[in-house]
Amino acid sequence: MKRKGIAFDKIIVLVAMLMAFAACTQDELSVRRVPLTLMPYTPSPVTVETRALPDGYVPFTQLHPQPQAPQGQIGVYLVDVTNGANKKEPLGTFTYIEQSGGKTGWVSTLGVVPGKSYKVFGFHPAKGEVDNSNLDYTNPSAPVVKLPTLKAVSELDVCVAVGIAKGTVTTAGDPPTITPIEDSNITLGKFDYAATENDNYIYMLVDHLFSCVEFSFKIDAKYQELRDIVLRKVEVESNAAGQVDITVTLNPNELRDNPISNVVYTYSGTSSFATVYDKSGATDTGDMLSTTTALPVPGYFLPPSAYSGSSTGNSFTMKATYDVLDKTGVIVREGAEATNTFSIAGMQRGQKHVINILVKPTYLYQLSDNDLNNPELVFN
Amino acid sequence: MKKLTFCSPFPIILLLVLLVFVSCRKPGTDEPAEDVAIGMMSSSVAGRTSSTRAIINNLEAFKTQGNFGVFGWKEAASPYSLLVFDNVKVEWKDTDSDGTADAWQYDPLRYWDKAAYRYYYGAYAPYTTKEETSSADPADTDIHYAYSETSGTPATRSFTLSRIPQWQLADHCDATKLATVETAVNDPSFDPSTHSPYACAETNTSVVDVTTAYSHNTPTFYTTQQNAMNYFVQLDFRHILAQMEFRVKFKSGPNNVKYYITGLELKSGAASSEIPLVGEKFAHTYTFEQDGVTDDSFVPAASNTLVTGTTTSLYPTGETPGVKVIRNKDIEHLICCYLVAPFTVASGSSIDLVVHYTAQAVGLTEPEAVTTEPFSLKLDASTLLTAIEAGKKYTTTIVFDKGQLIDLLDVAISNWADVANNDHDVYNW
Structure with a gap:
């Protein structure tokens, strides 16, 4: 298959067109236009600069900047539906990568046969905690994505694909020119793809299956006058469930409805633990807390609303590990730990609870003078 | 030294029947006089070479293998019965000192007893000295x-x-042939020195292709001596194992993805079907039939004589990188072949094959592990396998028809719905 990137002059035209689109307020398709980071496919130079998205959807990298596997790896089951075959292909992956020169993109291991028709079902993360994923396509009108043995509290934002669309058009030529579709009309509920000879690119929409709690760290200004805090690790523990099997029943449709018709969370165990932020390695520098800009640390978990009649599922313990530095940059306490417990009730999948954690000075520090740097000691 | 020669009406037998008696011993009290010696001849897989290509796939190969063991009973006045051949080793040897083996020999020599009613012979190959x-x-x-x-x-x-292995990775997986194919591939990125197309042969050094044979002889020939054939015990060896071979062929696929077969797995189909487990051994008893009735001990061993389960992993599970799927279209490449204990498939069930392979796209530092859905093994396009039968070879060719890559241009994710935003001050940090 030959691909050809967008010629420079075409890029100029495309950018101009996109600017014009961006200025347009018409929204007949209930979509909004979101500028996307340049995302060249590797190694092909086909690129996306802007395109339309359904309401409520943002670029993947906005929530997960530079995602590394397993977070940055999408598992995909293709189902060959040509002439009613309904033959499920093995699990393949799209993996987000970064290459030298700052290029980023999704690398594919999925093959399609030109002329055949497929359904595309995806989820992420693809590997790691969900090695035994499966797709049940016994009922084509209600395919079931199964994601077993996930931790009930996780550093991973578990999602399922809720729509795909072809992402490029081909202009005849030798070789043909492949151009990304700015307005791909990607909608919820559609999973169909017709494989072609020259270009097989898709866009994908994904939706959350977990809830999110985001610990947003800042330091009080008075404390910072004396000390700096460098966050090294954040661990979260739930005292309600250990692991969960997620079964998602989809409802492919032409109505642009969210196709997630049912999600069953089958949980077991009594506790789960996840490290949701970790810069504790010897070569890591950690993040210094700011008085103005919060450091967000999201964690993901089995939605509390899924617990059947148990209030214990709403309790989370957060343990932060950090270094304390004086104002000269000397570590005065290394690997200090603080533990806090939070009660979070009734959240649904896709919902986020933000907890603004402000590190306040203690009584001791409030009455103290500033640290002296190499003070002179006089003995009489 | 006595020398016995023999002419066979069967061409395949003519090639081998020259029996030389290299030694004699005094017969015991149960022994007849030294008159006409009992000769041994083999017709390994005779008449069945078209249905099997096992390790020993012809008579010459059988002779090269070099030996077999014989049991023989002499039945005289009832209830008198004597074990004449007690696991006697018969070897293919050079009898005329020309440097080439030319006859089956055993030692010490035994003699036909014309007073006997009947002799019963059973044989197996290769010979073993180990008695259970x-x-x-x-x-x-x-x-x-x-x-x-x-x-x-x-x-x-x-x-x-x-103690016959239920599965044996066969030596005769042709490593040389595989290597030749590898070097012919126009794939500059493939470095044979860092991969292991020879693993099939390297992992196994002593495959035992067990064969057995029966014969019933009556010594009445002795009185007429019209048929020299009857001086000899003709042993018709047959394989007691089956052969399963797995090959791979590339039909189409993206050029920037490398595929490696990393494992094969057999599973029972819809209904539970017992499959012999890799690593286990089995035993089988071969019974002598009365009055020359054709022995049927070569039918597949009943599942209850095997150590079975509903799934078993074959070569080369866990191997990295495994056997590469080469992009030369329509050229088959050998993955591996096994000698396997015959077994039957439960009625209404099937034997399914699961293929494990890796796909490494350009840009990925590690190959992605892929597992196929189980697909039923078939004799042809429509008929499911119902049994793996002794002496037969079953070849499965895995076809990679991956078409072209489908790429992901971009992903959008539903934004979080903020439901709460709480302040929480912490102290004593």
Whole structure:
């Protein structure tokens, strides 16, 4: 298959067109236009600069900047539906990568046969905690994505694909020119793809299956006058469930409805633990807390609303590990730990609870003078 | 030294029947006079070479293998029965000192007893010295033998071969051929020195292709001596194992993805079907039939004589990188082949194959592991396998038809719905 990137002059035209689109307020398709980071496919130079998205959807990298596997790896089951075959292909992956020169993109291991028709079902993360994923396509009108043995509290934002669309058009030529579709009309509920000879690119929409709690760290200004805090690790523990099997029943449709018709969370165990932020390695520098800009640390978990009649599922313990530095940059306490417990009730999948954690000075520090740097000691 | 020559009406037998008696011994009290010696001849897989290509796939290969063991009972005045051949080793040897083996020999020589009613012979190959006894070392991995005789009318006689591996990775996976194919591939990125297309042969050094044979002889020929053929015990060896071979062929696929077969797995189909497990051994008893009735001990071993399960992993599970799927279209490449204990498939069930492979796209530092859905093994396009039968070869060709890559341009994710935003001050940090 030959691909050809967008010629420079075409890029100029495309950018101009996109600017014009961006200025347009018409929204007949209930979509909004979101500028996307340049995302060249590797190694092909086909690129996306802007395109339309359904309401409520943002670029993947906005929530997960530079995602590394397993977070940055999408598992995909293709189902060959040509002439009613309904033959499920093995699990393949799209993996987000970064290459030298700052290029980023999704690398594919999925093959399609030109002329055949497929359904595309995806989820992420693809590997790691969900090695035994499966797709049940016994009922084509209600395919079931199964994601077993996930931790009930996780550093991973578990999602399922809720729509795909072809992402490029081909202009005849030798070789043909492949151009990304700015307005791909990607909608919820559609999973169909017709494989072609020259270009097989898709866009994908994904939706959350977990809830999110985001610990947003800042330091009080008075404390910072004396000390700096460098966050090294954040661990979260739930005292309600250990692991969960997620079964998602989809409802492919032409109505642009969210196709997630049912999600069953089958949980077991009594506790789960996840490290949701970790810069504790010897070569890591950690993040210094700011008085103005919060450091967000999201964690993901089995939605509390899924617990059947148990209030214990709403309790989370957060343990932060950090270094304390004086104002000269000397570590005065290394690997200090603080533990806090939070009660979070009734959240649904896709919902986020933000907890603004402000590190306040203690009584001791409030009455103290500033640290002296190499003070002179006089003995009489 | 006596020399016995023989002419066979069967061309395949003509090639081998020259029996030279290299030694004699005084017969015991149960022995007849030294008159006409009992000769041995083999017709390994005779008449069945078209249905099998196992390790020993023709008579010449059988002779090259070099030996077999013989049990033989002489039945005289009832209930008199004597074990004349007690696991006697018969070897293909050079009898005329020309440097080329030319006849089957055994030592010491035994003689036909014209007073006997009948002789019963059973043989197996390759020969083993290890007898299965209560004191036999259970850790001994060699094949063992045992024999049994029960008096009565008729008396029953049998011999048993035990500790036969249920699965053997076959040496004759043609490593040389595979390597030749590899070097012919126009794939500059493939470095044979860092991969292991030879693993099939390297992992196994002593495959045992077990064969057995029966013969019934009456010594009436002795009075006429019209048919020299009857001086000899003709042993028709047949494979007691089946062969399963797995090959791979590339039909289409993206050029920037490399595929490696990393494992094969057999599973039972819809209904539970017992499959012999890799790493286990089995035993089978071969019973002598009365009055020359054709022995049917070569039918597939019943599942209850095997150590079975509903799934078993074959070569080369866990191997990295595995056997590469080469992009030369329509050229088949050998993955591996096994000698396997025959087994049957439960009615209404099937044997399914699951293929494990890796796909490494350009840009990925690690290959992605892929597991196929189970697909049923078939004799042809429509008929499911119902049994793996002794002496037959089953070839499965895995076809990679991956078409073209489908790429992901971009992903959008539903934004979080903020439901709460709480302040929480912490102290004592």
